[in-house]
Amino acid sequence: MENNIEPYNETNSERNYEREEAYLRAKKRVKKIVGFYWHLASYVVINIFILYLISQNLNGDPFWSFNVFSTVFYWGIGIFFHFMGVFGPNLMFGRNWEQRKLEKFIDEENKKWE
Numbered sequence: 159m160e161n162n163i164e165p166y167n168e169t170n171s172e173r174n175y176e177r178e179e180a181y182l183r184a185k186k187r188v189k190k191i192v193g194f195y196w197h198l199a200s201y202v203v204i205n206i207f208i209l210y211l212i213s214q215n216l217n218g219d220p221f222w223s224f225n226v227f228s229t230v231f232y233w234g235i236g237i238f239f240h241f242m243g244v245f246g247p248n249l250m251f252g253r254n255w256e257q258r259k260l261e262k263f264i265d266e267e268n269k270k271w272e
Contacts (some may be wrong), residue, residue, distance in 0.1 A: 190243075190244045193247075194240055194241060194244045194245075197237065197240055198237060199233075201233055201237050207228075207230055209226070209230070212226050213226075
């Protein structure tokens with residue numbers, strides 16, 4: 159059995175570390191997105207089931223009332239915050255928003271001093 163031992167190459171190991179770090183960040187982001195979609199699917203399925211059960215047991219009470227849809231409403235608020243936690247930062251400001259703003263303010267300051 160032959161062992162292939164390559165000499166230590168600092169630039170190559172740094173590049174591999176950056177790739178691995180990027181891979182781990184991407185994997186974590188995908189896991190958050192999948193978690194959101196599972197949360198959304200369970201929200202839809204369970205609330206359809208709850209609304210069906212409530213509609214079968216109303217005993218003359220109105221269906222279109224807040225009491226019937228309170229679970230849908232409050233859980234919907236939770237879904238919204240979960241959505242904002244997963245997609246919100248890039249959705250509201252876009253990618254590199256902070257960097258663009260910094261460059262804009264630096265340019266404005268430089269124009270003042272010229």
